[in-house]
Amino acid sequence: MLYHSTRGKDLQIPSMEVIKQGTAPDGGLYIPYKIPELSVVELKEMKGMTYHERVVRILSLFLTDYPEEDLIDCVHAAYNTNKFTNPEFAPVVKLDENLFVLELWHGPTCAFKDMALQLLPHMLITALERTDEESGVVVLVATSGDTGKAALEGFKDVPGTHVVVFYPNQGVSAIQKIQMITQEGSNVDVIAVEGNFDSAQSGVKAIFADESLKRSIERKGYRLSSANSINWGRLIPQVVYYISAWLDLLKTGEAEEDQLIDVVVPTGNFGNILAAYYAKKMGVPIHRLICASNSNNVLTDFINTGLYNRNRKFYKTISPSMDILISSNMERLLFDLADRDFEKVRVWMEELSLNGYYAIDDYGLNKLRSEFWAGYADDVQTLQAIRSTYDAYGYLLDPHTAVGMHVYDQYRRQTGDDHKTILVSTASPFKFAGDVLRALLGSVAVTDTDDIGLLDKLSRVANMPIPPPLANLKDKRVRHKTVCQQSQMKKILADIFQLNGV
């Protein structure tokens, strides 16, 4: 299978190269020439497979230049019970006849990013070895909170790699921050950037676009790559869990093969929901993809009007991993909305970077709205959703998943649609213990502002154990203290790699 950029078709790149590069040199994102489709027979066969076997099967369709034995090794190294606390890795939990929660947070950092970032380092190392690459890889990450930690855990002490994470200094939750600044490993750097996620992401994009900086890093024996969801290698493992969740519904008799389902995804960078869209293209009978945003509802407006406008107030919310106004993966969907016309995509992306907005045509908007439905929840509604879900089902949601739950309710009320639905749960409630407790007990009852201290309290109130990766955080030493401005990010990188003249 060959890949090209969303901004031009002159490139024809095999998958190992795509994984190594992360983003295309023309500023676009890599996509395959064709999304493979699974036949009914193949899907039936996959129903009886383990999670590992399902992952290998899907990977082998996209990563055609990887030997199958390599893929098997990668998948077993990534998904195992030393790293994941649930042997099903991505279990589906039934809340009622219509509603199922896909839990994606049983990995080492308690958020869904582990599903991809435990696997990506192995795919990358394999690609380096199989292509006799001499240089190592510097993995640059801009994070809204969860990607950074997941990349650090995935790449720590992996030979031939070095990870540099930039996070918004005031834009992540207390636990997310402590997870990152206490990170161990000989090949990791963690840096706070003043501003919000978009500042950190723009700074990283500027580094990728700086050819002379790239050449200096190459002279030190490294090439640059990305672990953000703009890297195609992040998306494939995510496609897998949608297919797998649907197969699980078939297996347990909760759904029939030809029965349409809805999927609700709490969304920020548009990576996770895009993976669901690709799962649909591959053969999962998804009726609607429901895009749930917090008060940073740029995607809600886009899906409802066709105007993407990032010139708006930025809100710091209690679902910080979705505090994003530039959803990078939208570019891949735009390519489909434009009927694979990359000139159109290029113009829209130029307008976004010059003016901060673009508007798609009616044709594209109709296509968009035939696949997606969008809504949002503010912080008050998010807290209410945590509370009402706990009251109704005894099931605890983190604030991101609660945004999804609110939008699910809104969708059902407004449309009357009653398809069976998979709600994607993107983080453990313990990762946001303070807000979850405030939702359950009221803010008056929760005066302690230290989320770490509140882990025990949440454990008692909900009668659930603290996930092991969070339980020992309070004893860890702070190792990373650097804070910088967006304008200093290149300089910081130059210092880390002792580059001259940058």
Ligand SMILES: *Cc1c(COP(=O)(O)O)cnc(C)c1O
């Ligand atoms: C990253 C993240 C999201 C948003 O996912 P995207 O792929 O960026 O849309 C939602 N919830 C949590 C907990 C996350 O970490």
